[in-house]
Amino acid sequence: MFILTILSGINLEAKTGKITAIMGGSGCGKTTVLRLISGLIKANHGTVQVFGENINNLSSKQLSEFRTHMGMLFQFGALFTDMSVYENVAFTLKEHTNLPESIIKKIVAMKLNAVGLFGTQDMMPQELSGGMARRIALARATALDPYLMLYDEPFTGLDPISLNVAAMLIKKLGEAFNQTVILVTHDIYFMANGKIIAEGTPEEIKNTDNPLVCQFIKGEIKGPFQYKYESKMNYNEFIGI
Amino acid sequence: MIKENYIVKNIFIIIGKIGSPFTEFILSLGNITRLFINILGSLLYTFKKIPLIIKELYFSGVRSIIIISVSGLFVGMVLGLQGYNTLQRFGSVSMLGSLVAISLLRELGPVLTAILFASRAGSGMTAEIGLMKATEQLEAMNVMAIDPVKYVITPKFLGGIISVPLLAALFNICGIYGGYFVGVILLNMDSGTFWSQMHDSIIFHEDVFNGIIKSFIFGITVNLISVYQGFVAKPTAEGVSSATTKTVVNSALSVLALDYVLTALMF
Numbered sequence: 001m002f003i004l005t006i007l008s009g010i011n012l013e014a015k016t017g018k019i020t021a022i023m024g025g026s027g028c029g030k031t032t033v034l035r036l037i038s039g040l041i042k043a044n045h046g047t048v049q050v051f052g053e054n055i056n057n058l059s060s061k062q063l064s065e066f067r068t069h070m071g072m073l074f075q076f077g078a079l080f081t082d083m084s085v086y087e088n089v090a091f092t093l094k095e096h097t098n099l100p101e102s103i104i105k106k107i108v109a110m111k112l113n114a115v116g117l118f119g120t121q122d123m124m125p126q127e128l129s130g131g132m133a134r135r136i137a138l139a140r141a142t143a144l145d146p147y148l149m150l151y152d153e154p155f156t157g158l159d160p161i162s163l164n165v166a167a168m169l170i171k172k173l174g175e176a177f178n179q180t181v182i183l184v185t186h187d188i189y190f191m192a193n194g195k196i197i198a199e200g201t202p203e204e205i206k207n208t209d210n211p212l213v214c215q216f217i218k219g220e221i222k223g224p225f226q227y228k229y230e231s232k233m234n235y236n237e238f239i240g241i
Numbered sequence: 242m243i244k245e246n247y248i249v250k251n252i253f254i255i256i257g258k259i260g261s262p263f264t265e266f267i268l269s270l271g272n273i274t275r276l277f278i279n280i281l282g283s284l285l286y287t288f289k290k291i292p293l294i295i296k297e298l299y300f301s302g303v304r305s306i307i308i309i310s311v312s313g314l315f316v317g318m319v320l321g322l323q324g325y326n327t328l329q330r331f332g333s334v335s336m337l338g339s340l341v342a343i344s345l346l347r348e349l350g351p352v353l354t355a356i357l358f359a360s361r362a363g364s365g366m367t368a369e370i371g372l373m374k375a376t377e378q379l380e381a382m383n384v385m386a387i388d389p390v391k392y393v394i395t396p397k398f399l400g401g402i403i404s405v406p407l408l409a410a411l412f413n414i415c416g417i418y419g420g421y422f423v424g425v426i427l428l429n430m431d432s433g434t435f436w437s438q439m440h441d442s443i444i445f446h447e448d449v450f451n452g453i454i455k456s457f458i459f460g461i462t463v464n465l466i467s468v469y470q471g472f473v474a475k476p477t478a479e480g481v482s483s484a485t486t487k488t489v490v491n492s493a494l495s496v497l498a499l500d501y502v503l504t505a506l507m508f
Binding site: 038040063064065066067068070071072074075076078079080081091092095096 | 372373376377378380381382383384385386387388
């Protein structure tokens, strides 16, 4: 049986009220780390502790309870396409609280205002631009004021203005709710080939002599980091050269 | 020695290739049973979400009314025409009403409704769930501590199983009127004879009730296949398209096979 190791030797600590970053090239396992923290998948070995609880040992009821204190922003927003913006943001409030509709309306308005999109309540996700959808998703993820926020590549595909707005929002929301945010921070965990290869402040990372990190920071094609997939097939043989 | 090893290796590969469809089938059967148990466990939650069930009833039931009525009408008309020509040879044209009604109530109504439902609503259900999976909507729901089986799958399943028997009844009504139109209006058969023969030959608990049971069982089968295929679809455009095709093919085959078993048990 073919077993592929995605992550190994991961030892990562995200501090309360701080923004922690996981950086690395495509396919190195960054999203897998987020999926492990959110309990979407379970690790074969090792533990994932969130707020002192081992995620792997939680029952489905306890996991649900834990997830009400957690928010996750997906790479492309993952808005519910058959619901309006209002219904999307109000979704968790309606499902997990007994708040009256009038209060929910006010909370939704506040959340939308926080991401600069108040007034879009009646719009459908198809009517939003990529950046707007991401911000609506952010408003939805923070609807229950979570203690822990996970951001899965929130800046991908954004124009420079939207990127700055998103970065500012992540920082402001994190500070406002004293959230533990896993994304980009003073402490950077640099990953490659399923392992953390460097950690430290941006300055420390910049000055590291690790060839993989140097190559990544300088964006060089040549170096120990292989951007090509290591195929078992021989390319020249395959095309008949 | 090397040649022998090569042969042994190839034999194992061939055995594996022959066996893999069977193991996959068993695995799917296990997974679909687990999903069904999950759906049963979610019923209590979903019954509290009446608007969700009504929405699904509208999408799978109400929006299938036209295709079911038109198909029923034409099937009844064909039955009326073929039945009239055949019965005329034996001088039993008066039995046309019974023939049309029994054919529809016992077999054609439940079977054709289920197959048409799978093509119209079932494939739509699969595509919708598959796309929700591909765009991470189901995962997002999970992260928000809401089980997609409870919120998405079970309402669709419930809406579907309520719709199928009702649509089968509609199919039967339209079919009977189709037969009436051809037999009585086009071929000048006596209207009283058409209805009275039908009334005399239909046994409620045997023909009507068994037909309802059949369409209910077909409803469970088709809807379970539809939601399952969407739920396990690969999160790509190709995966969703393949899952939709599987829904229609597997539903049609399962309904036809089940129909034989149920007919053998019931009649």
